[in-house]
Every structure is written in structure tokens, then in C-alpha cells.
Amino acid sequence: MIIKVCGLTDNQSSMQVANLNGVDYTGFIFYEGSKRFTETTLATAKQKVGVFVNASLQYIKEQVIKYNLDVVQLHGNESPEFIRQFPKNIKIIKAFGIATEADLEATQLYEGLADYFLFDTKSESHGGTGTTFNWQILDAYKGSTPFLLSGGIGLESIEKLKQFTHPQLAGYDLNSRFELSPKVKDPDRIATFIKLLNMKTTSYLDTDPLGFYGEFGGAYVPELLRPNVEELDAAFNSYCFTEEFESEFKQLLKDYVGRPTPLYLAGRLSDKYGATIYLKREDLCHTGAHKVNNTVGQILLAKHMGKTNIIAETGAGQHGVATATVCALMGLNCIVYMGEKDIERQAPNVQRMKMLGAEVRPATSGSKTLKDATNEAIRHWINHPDSYYLIGSVVGPHPYPKIVAYFQSVISKEIEKQLLEKTGKTYPDKVIACVGGGSNAAGAFYQFYDNPKVELVAVEAAGLGIDSGKSAATSVLGTPGVLHGSLTLLMQDADGQVTEPHSISAGLDYPGIGPLHAHTIATGRAVSISVTDDEALQAALELSQLEGIIPALESAHALYALTKLELKKEDVIVVNLSGRGDKDMNTYLEKFPNL
Amino acid sequence: MNPFKKDKKQVSIFVTAGYPKLDSLKGQLLQLQKQGVDFIEVGIPFSDPMADGPVIQETSSIALENGMKLGLLLDQLDALRNEVHIPLVLMGYLNPVLQFGLDAFLSRCQALSIASLILPDLSVELYETKYKEVFGKYKIPVTFLITPLTPNERVQRVAQVCQNSFVYLVGQNSITGQGYAINEGLSSRYAELKKLCGATPLFLGFGIDSKEKKEQAFKSVDGVIIGTAYLKAVKVEEEVKFVEGLL
Ligand SMILES: Cc1ncc(COP(=O)(O)O)c(C=O)c1O
Numbered sequence: 032m033i034i035k036v037c038g039l040t041d042n043q044s045s046m047q048v049a050n051l052n053g054v055d056y057t058g059f060i061f062y063e064g065s066k067r068f069t070e071t072t073l074a075t076a077k078q079k080v081g082v083f084v085n086a087s088l089q090y091i092k093e094q095v096i097k098y099n100l101d102v103v104q105l106h107g108n109e110s111p112e113f114i115r116q117f118p119k120n121i122k123i124i125k126a127f128g129i130a131t132e133a134d135l136e137a138t139q140l141y142e143g144l145a146d147y148f149l150f151d152t153k154s155e156s157h158g159g160t161g162t163t164f165n166w167q168i169l170d171a172y173k174g175s176t177p178f179l180l181s182g183g184i185g186l187e188s189i190e191k192l193k194q195f196t197h198p199q200l201a202g203y204d205l206n207s208r209f210e211l212s213p214k215v216k217d218p219d220r221i222a223t224f225i226k227l228l229n230m231k232t233t234s235y236l237d238t239d240p241l242g243f244y245g246e247f248g249g250a251y252v253p254e255l256l257r258p259n260v261e262e263l264d265a266a267f268n269s270y271c272f273t274e275e276f277e278s279e280f281k282q283l284l285k286d287y288v289g290r291p292t293p294l295y296l297a298g299r300l301s302d303k304y305g306a307t308i309y310l311k312r313e314d315l316c317h318t319g320a321h322k323v324n325n326t327v328g329q330i331l332l333a334k335h336m337g338k339t340n341i342i343a344e345t346g347a348g349q350h351g352v353a354t355a356t357v358c359a360l361m362g363l364n365c366i367v368y369m370g371e372k373d374i375e376r377q378a379p380n381v382q383r384m385k386m387l388g389a390e391v392r393p394a395t396s397g398s399k400t401l402k403d404a405t406n407e408a409i410r411h412w413i414n415h416p417d418s419y420y421l422i423g424s425v426v427g428p429h430p431y432p433k434i435v436a437y438f439q440s441v442i443s444k445e446i447e448k449q450l451l452e453k454t455g456k457t458y459p460d461k462v463i464a465c466v467g468g469g470s471n472a473a474g475a476f477y478q479f480y481d482n483p484k485v486e487l488v489a490v491e492a493a494g495l496g497i498d499s500g501k502s503a504a505t506s507v508l509g510t511p512g513v514l515h516g517s518l519t520l521l522m523q524d525a526d527g528q529v530t531e532p533h534s535i536s537a538g539l540d541y542p543g544i545g546p547l548h549a550h551t552i553a554t555g556r557a558v559s560i561s562v563t564d565d566e567a568l569q570a571a572l573e574l575s576q577l578e579g580i581i582p583a584l585e586s587a588h589a590l591y592a593l594t595k596l597e598l599k600k601e602d603v604i605v606v607n608l609s610g611r612g613d614k615d616m617n618t619y620l621e622k623f624p625n626l
Numbered sequence: 627m628n629p630f631k632k633d634k635k636q637v638s639i640f641v642t643a644g645y646p647k648l649d650s651l652k653g654q655l656l657q658l659q660k661q662g663v664d665f666i667e668v669g670i671p672f673s674d675p676m677a678d679g680p681v682i683q684e685t686s687s688i689a690l691e692n693g694m695k696l697g698l699l700l701d702q703l704d705a706l707r708n709e710v711h712i713p714l715v716l717m718g719y720l721n722p723v724l725q726f727g728l729d730a731f732l733s734r735c736q737a738l739s740i741a742s743l744i745l746p747d748l749s750v751e752l753y754e755t756k757y758k759e760v761f762g763k764y765k766i767p768v769t770f771l772i773t774p775l776t777p778n779e780r781v782q783r784v785a786q787v788c789q790n791s792f793v794y795l796v797g798q799n800s801i802t803g804q805g806y807a808i809n810e811g812l813s814s815r816y817a818e819l820k821k822l823c824g825a826t827p828l829f830l831g832f833g834i835d836s837k838e839k840k841e842q843a844f845k846s847v848d849g850v851i852i853g854t855a856y857l858k859a860v861k862v863e864e865e866v867k868f869v870e871g872l873l
Contacts, residue, residue: 186755187754187758249752396683396687397673397687414800414801414804416799526695
């Protein structure tokens with residue numbers, strides 16, 4: 032699509048606009064009746080359009096020579112005869128004001144005389160009204176001259192523009208909706224427009240420029256955090272794909288975390304469920320869960336950004352421990368916010384964080400659990416914008432979901448290699464992972480999102496049961512809403528207040544899910560299954576006794592999904608075993624007193 | 627006509643609807659109007675107010691415990707329609723509003739002649755790309771926040787979008803209710819921001835707690851918005867005296 036920006040002059044903002052990628056035509060208005068009248072143009076390599084309203088041929092020719100114009104746009108009542116007098120090598124755009132189908136009839140007289148038509152909102156003032164017209168009228172245009180669409184197009188028009196198609200539609204003319212004042216354009220808005228327009232989401236993992244996966248995601252943050260998220264996004268994009276970062280990240284994952292983690296063919300489990308079942312052993316990571324993949328990645332990013340104070344939120348304490356661990360490794364200050372209730376419930380992890388040198392700060396507001404710890408961490412970040420907020424799952428404002436998913440993608444990258452060795456194929460039939468916020472699932476699914484042959488199974492905690500009022504099955508019980516900076520599926524009451532989830536597993540006890548999961552579940556790319564507290568306990572005991580592996584309660588949810596899925600003999604299944612059960616021994620002790 | 631444009635400096639008070647009692651709003655609005663406050667911001671309580679300090683968090687959760695809901699809040703305002711003549715602004719996080727239904731909410735706001743909405747977790751770019759049309763349909767102007775750190779071009783963009791209401795300047799980069807001094811650097815930045823806002827009024831909020839600070843702010847901006855300090859006074863039932871001392 033051609034993008035023409037009109038109403039430029041010789042000032043700085045016009046120059047910035049002309050330099051934007053994707054801007055094809057720069058328009059200068061040589062009409063004294065316009066608020067954007069200019070007597071100069073810019074030195075730009077882009078095509079220059081002079082806009083004239085009922086001017087004399089002589090005057091127009093003079094301006095073409097003086098300013099080296101490539102195109103002449105005739106925006107008044109210029110007749111076909113008048114246009115015939117123009118030298119052939121000047122491109123012509125003839126503008127028409129459109130209010131009804133009848134206004135299209137005049138175009139027939141101009142067929143063959145103009146390179147483009149321009150259809151604008153009809154007005155006495157020859158355009159510049161800032162309002163749109165009913166584009167459906169153009170369905171009646173059957174001419175062979177391609178046209179540009181004009182009149183009041185703004186950022187808010189994107190959705191409609193994408194829906195409006197016409198065989199002769201050649202581009203868009205942008206003007207008043209993209210300026211700070213007449214003659215002062217807003218390059219930011221124009222750049223956003225072009226990005227949004229050109230965006231094709233070919234991958235489930237692509238976000239639009241505002242950070243949306245489909246309809247979920249975005250950065251719903253107060254202005255106070257805007258610089259922080261922008262700084263983070265810029266740093267991630269510029270640093271995390273460099274060789275320097277990649278080699279350091281790989282090295283740490285190998286020597287410190289202990290990667291690659293095994294892809295273990297669980298023989299007795301396979302026999303029991305009648306399929307070939309592999310366990311991806313994230314439980315063997317240093318600190319006992321996948322969480323550390325992300326904290327290693329983010330701590331390198333934080334260090335690169337020159338940050339020395341790290342903050343994090345934690346529920347069960349796994350992410351807090353993983354953060355405290357990498358902060359110790361890098362010699363950085365670490366503050367972990369943790370709900371007052373969770374501090375009581377998860378005493379051993381609190382102690383681990385303290386031994387690792389972190390300060391654990393209780394979140395005493397609201398329900399005093401993970402969501403409140405997240406609120407506190409965000410508040411801390413607002414008050415201390417120089418600190419680095421190391422978020423623990425694929426949640427929060429854009430770009431966090433993208434960043435965390437990327438750092439966890441090592442899980443599925445290894446699965447591909449390991450499966451190839453073991454089965455001759457790089458992908459399984461199903462991948463199963465539990466979803467709290469969804470970081471281990473995002474990592475385990477990452478390489479397979481765009482391969483429709485792989486079924487992605489997201490397992491949520493049903494708590495005491497979906498209908499019990501004590502559940503954390505967000506994709507079933509949740510509705511779209513905004514929490515912690517993103518629009519996602521959220522458990523909330525009818526009044527939009529966030530409700531307290533329940534799960535026996537503290538790591539799944541979160542009222543939202545990452546926007547990537549909301550998107551893939553809502554579009555049917557992933558299926559969600561809910562597993563209750565009791566079912567998870569049963570699966571934990573089963574894995575312990577069949578394979579000699581005591582899983583984390585979170586991972587036990589994923590394991591129970593094997594019971595709920597229809598499996599075929601030839602199916603190759605990967606279950607992401609996100610963590611080990613040490614941290615859950617108290618619960619196991621309480622629930623299995625008579626073993 | 628922009629109801630926030632006056633040729634005098636203005637004072638606005640933020641109240642959390644439903645605090646301290648479910649039906650406190652009526653008395654508060656009438657009292658504030660009587661005392662000569664220029665406009666009032668009515669806070670919609672939310673379970674997870676991420677940009678608020680402990681005081682507003684507490685009022686918000688007490689209001690929710692009292693049973694305050696957005697529908698009820700609008701009903702309470704409706705009952706006061708003929709008694710409150712100063713502009714009312716609704717301020718709240720986006721989620722309760724989305725859940726109520728943006729269309730339904732805006733149409734109620736229009737019927738109530740709400741002068742503007744402040745939705746701190748809605749950014750100007752999200753507004754322009756995703757929500758502008760529906761707000762436009764009901765002609766409710768939105769007010770956006772800036773901070774001293776907001777880049778100049780963005781300030782201009784915000785001022786333009788807010789031309790029928792005002793720009794809300796958060797005095798320093800912090801959550802609500804954190805004390806700070808308006809030093810020379812800050813006040814000259816405020817003055818600069820005031821210029822960038824052009825014809826759009828600029829009001830300073832977050833952390834204004836005294837007459838002195840108000841007077842200081844008046845030197846560079848069009849008015850002040852007071853929340854935490856007022857709510858603290860409400861807690862000890864001294865809000866009338868507090869507002870008196872402030873004005
Ligand atoms: C072992 C384990 N698995 C899963 C989770 C859930 O988090 P996510 O959904 O981000 O993977 C946690 C969170 O603490 C965890 O510790």
C-alpha cells in the first residue's frame with residue numbers, strides 16, 4: 032500500500048516523517064485556503080506531491096520546477112481539458128470529494144488522465160475536514176484508475192481499513208489525525224500506523240507493535256511505567272539476539288543450570304497409558320524447577336542495562352529462589368515481594384531466599400498472596416524506576432510475556448533435538464504442561480506453536496473442582512480483563528474485582544494466565560484441561576512409584592492430564608516435568624500419612 | 627466548552643466512592659461543592675490498584691468490603707444529579723469499567739454529564755488504536771497522565787488528545803501519597819510542561835498535601851488535585867477542616 036502523508040512543510044517534524052520507512056509520498060499543500068499552506072518543501076528522496084486547488088497551469092508548473100515536485104495533486108474543480116494540458120511526465124492525482132454514489136460519476140470523465148484518484152470526504156473547503164466518509168460507497172466505483180483513500184484516517188481507523196478492500200485501492204492518505212497541530216506532524220503516530228497496517232501475524236508467537244497476541248496482551252501500565260517498559264523492550268531487542276548475550280546465556284544454562292535437561296522415556300508410565308511418554312526433566316535444573324532458565328536470561332539483561340537493584344514477586348517461592356540465586360551469582364541486590372500468607376505457608380523457600388542474600392518483603396495488602404506480591408513489586412518499580420523488575424512468568428505488561436517465553440524456549444529447542452535422536456522426528460504428537468502464569472508451558476510449546484501436527488495441552492489447576500468456588504482454572508472460569516498490565520483471561524467477579532484463586536499447588540495459584548495462552552486457547556490452537564487437587568496428588572504418587580521421580584505439585588497436574596486424554600499406541604507424548612517435589616513434602620506428608 | 631478552563635487556579639479533591647461508608651459519597655460531594663472545590667474526582671474502587679500507595683489502597687478495599695460496585699456508584703451519582711453542579715470526573719482502573727461494559731458505562735457517564743474519565747492503566751496509544759471510537763460515540767473526553775519524565779512530543783500529543791478536559795501531571799515518579807518537595811528543578815519542568823500543553827489545562831496531582839505545596843504548584847500549573855491527604859483527613863473525620871485549611 033502506498034502511504035502518502037499530506038500537509039508537510041519544511042520543519043523538523045516533516046523531515047522526521049519523510050524519513051520514516053514506509054512513507055512513500057510526501058504532500059505539500061500549495062493552497063492558501065488551507066491551514067497547512069506552505070511556500071516551501073523539504074529536501075527528501077521520497078516522492079514529492081504538490082497539492083493545488085484550482086490553481087493556474089502556469090503557477091503549478093512554476094512550483095513543479097522550483098521544488099522538484101514528482102506529482103501534482105489537483106484538489107479543486109479542475110476540468111479534464113485542464114489536465115490534458117499537463118506535460119506527460121508529471122504524475123497526476125485527481126481528488127474527488129465523496130458523499131454519495133453520485134459523486135463517483137464524475138470520475139469517468141477523468142479515466143486515463145490521472146495516475147491515481149484520491150477519494151476524500153466531501154467538503155466546501157476542499158478537504159482537510161478530519162472526518163471520514165462512508166467507504167462502502169466506493170464499492171460502486173468500477174473505474175480502472177487506482178485510488179488513494181483519504182479523509183480523517185487515524186490510528187483508530189486501522190481495524191476498518193483492514194476490512195475495507197477494493198480492487199483499485201492503492202494506498203492511504205494521512206493528514207490531520209497525525210499531527211500535534213496543523214503543520215506539526217507526529218512521526219510517532221505515523222510510524223505506529225504503518226507498523227499496525229503492515230502487520231501480519233503469521234506466528235502465534237508474534238505480537239503486534241502494541242504487544243498483543245491476537246486480542247490479548249498489550250501494556251496497560253500507568254504513564255509512570257511507560258519509560259520502564261520501553262527501555263526494557265529496547266534493551267531486549269538490541270541485546271538478547273547478539274552473539275555476546277547468546278554465548279553467555281548458553282554457557283550459564285549449561286554449566287550453572289545443568290542443561291540440557293534429559294528427555295527421559297518413562298517406560299512404566301508409557302506402559303500404563305498405552306503411548307510413548309517422555310518426561311522433559313526441568314526438575315533437574317539447578318534450584319529444582321524451570322524458573323531459573325528465565326531468571327538467568329533476565330539477570331544478564333538487567334546487568335547489560337546497568338541495573339543493580341533487582342525486584343521480583345513470588346508465590347510459592349520458586350521464582351523468588353531462582354531470582355535470589357542469580358542475584359547472588361551476579362552480586363546484585365535482591366528484594367523479593369511475597370504475600371504475607373505465602374510467607375507463612377512456604378517457610379523453607381523464605382529461608383532459602385534469605386540464605387541467598389535476598390530481602391523478602393511481605394505483601395500485606397489485598398489477599399496477601401501472589402497477585403498482591405505482584406502489585407507490590409509493580410509499585411516498587413514505579414517508585415524506583417532505576418530498579419529491574421524480574422518477573423517470573425509469561426504475564427505482566429508487554430514486553431515481559433515475550434521475554435519470558437523466549438528465555439524459556441530453551442525447553443522446546445532441546446526437546447526438538449532430543450526427539451530427533453530418539454524418534455527420528457523433531458516433534459511429538461502432544462506436549463503437556465501445567466499453566467500457572469504459563470512460563471514452563473510457553474517454553475515447552477514454543478517451537479511447536481506453528482506446527483499444527485502438535486497438540487498443545489495446557490493444564491490448569493481446578494482446585495477443589497471447577498464449580499467449587501475454590502479453583503484456579505482461569506481459561507474455564509476467567510473472562511477477558513486487565514490485571515498486572517495486560518489484557519488477558521482473568522478470574523474476576525461480575526464487578527471486575529479480581530477473585531482469589533485456589534489450588535493446592537502454590538505455583539498455579541494465580542487469577543490470570545499469560546496473554547499468549549489466552550490467545551492460543553481462545554483461538555483453539557491449545558486445549559486446556561483442568562485437574563483437581565486430589566487428581567494431582569494421585570498423579571504425584573503414581574509417578575513417584577512408577578518412575579522413582581517425586582514431582583512438584585504443579586507438574587503433577589500436567590501428569591494427570593494423561594488420564595484425561597485419549598491416547599493412541601503410536602502417540603509420542605512429551606510431559607514437561609516443570610519441577611521437583613522437595614518443596615511440596617509438607618503437603619505430601621499431610622496428604623499421604625499412611626504410606 | 628472545556629469545563630476545566632477557568633481564569634483562576636483550581637483545586638480538585640479525589641474521593642474514593644464508598645469510603646468510609648457505603649453511602650458517604652453524597653455528603654462528601656455536597657460538602658466539597660459547598661466549600662468551593664472546583665471539581666471532584668470520584669474514585670472507582672478496585673481490588674488491585676497498582677499505582678496507589680497504602681492510603682488509597684486501604685480506602686479502596688474498605689469501599690469494596692462495604693459493597694461498593696460501579697453500578698451502585700453511578701446510581702448514587704444519578705441521585706445527586708440536580709444537586710451537584712461542579713464538574714465530576716470518574717477515575718479508576720480499566721478492569722471494572724471493561725467488565726461493566728465500555729458502551730454501557732460510557733452511556734451512563736454521558737447521561738450523568740461526567741466531565742471526563744481518568745483510567746490510569748489506559749495509555750494514549752491504546753486509547754487511540756483500540757478505544758477511541760467508543761469514547762467518541764458518547765463524547766466523553768479522557769484525561770491522560772504525564773510525569774516530569776514524559777518526553778516533550780508525547781506531552782504535546784497527550785495535550786492534544788485531552789483538549790476537551792485536562793492533562794494530569796503526576797508530580798514525581800511515584801505511586802500516590804508519597805511526599806516530596808517541589809524543588810527548583812521540578813517547578814521549572816512543570817512550567818515547561820505547562821507551555822507544552824498549550825491551551826489544555828494542566829493539573830498537578832499525587833502528593834499534594836498542604837496549602838503551601840498547593841501555592842507552590844499554582845506558580846507553574848493551572849490547579850492541583852488532592853487525594854491521599856484528603857482521605858487521611860476523612861479517616862479521622864477532619865475533612866471539612868482540612869479542605870478549609872487548604873483553600
Ligand atoms: C515447578 C513449577 N511448575 C510450574 C509453575 C507455574 O508457573 P508457570 O506457569 O509460569 O510455569 C511453578 C511456579 O512457581 C513451579 O514452581
